[in-house]
Amino acid sequence: xxxxxxxxxxxxxxxxxxxxxxxxxxxxxxxxxxxxxxxxxxxxxxxxxxxxxxxxxxxxxxxxxxxxxxxxxxxxxxxxxxxxxxxxxxxxxxxxxxxxxxxxxxxxxxxxxxxxxxxxxxxxxxxxxxxxxxxxx
Numbered sequence: 428x429x430x431x432x433x434x435x436x437x438x439x440x441x442x443x444x445x446x447x448x449x450x451x452x453x454x455x456x457x458x459x460x461x462x463x464x465x466x467x468x469x470x471x472x473x474x475x476x477x478x479x480x481x482x483x484x485x486x487x488x489x490x491x492x493x494x495x496x497x498x499x500x501x502x503x504x505x506x507x508x509x510x511x512x513x514x515x516x517x518x519x520x521x522x523x524x525x526x527x528x529x530x531x532x533x534x535x536x537x538x539x540x541x542x543x544x545x546x547x548x549x550x551x552x553x554x555x556x557x558x559x560x561x562x563x564x
Contacts, residue, residue, distance in 0.1 A: 433557040434524040440550060441517035448510040451547065513546060520554060524561055534564045 443450070516537045523529040538558065541551045558564045 428557070428560060430524045430561055433561045434521040436557055437517050437521040437524065437554060440553065441514045441521065444510055444514045444517070448507060509545065513541075513550075516541065517554065520558065524558070529562055531562050531564050534558055534562060538564065 520534055520537055523531075523534050538551070538555055541554065
């Protein structure tokens with residue numbers, strides 16, 4: 428494989444991410460709780476769950492739709508920013524592959540940032556294979 432073919436592979440990955448960022452499934456698990464009370468002298472929290480003799484109790488928490496909508500909007504913006512960052516990183520690797528004097532340190536730095544993040548391992552593996560074959564990175 429030559430550098431133009433390697434760059435074409437990386438460009439195809441970047442274009443796929445740009446054109447369809449929703450192709451990834453991101454799952455969140457939230458653990459913990461917080462409550463806010465306005466005025467008064469405290470908050471009333473009622474135990475729920477468990478039956479007579481059970482040691483399993485907890486409290487019931489409800490979130491209204493406006494809170495969820497706001498959080499979803501913020502999360503959507505964050506995901507779009509992350510996807511754009513990934514596409515930009517891939518584009519930079521592609522530029523380095525076709526450069527007359529590629530910056531191997533920059534390519535290695537970008538790859539390391541992929542490996543230590545949310546980036547799917549399939550993308551990291553493909554990019555690593557291409558850059559190792561062409562640049563020894």
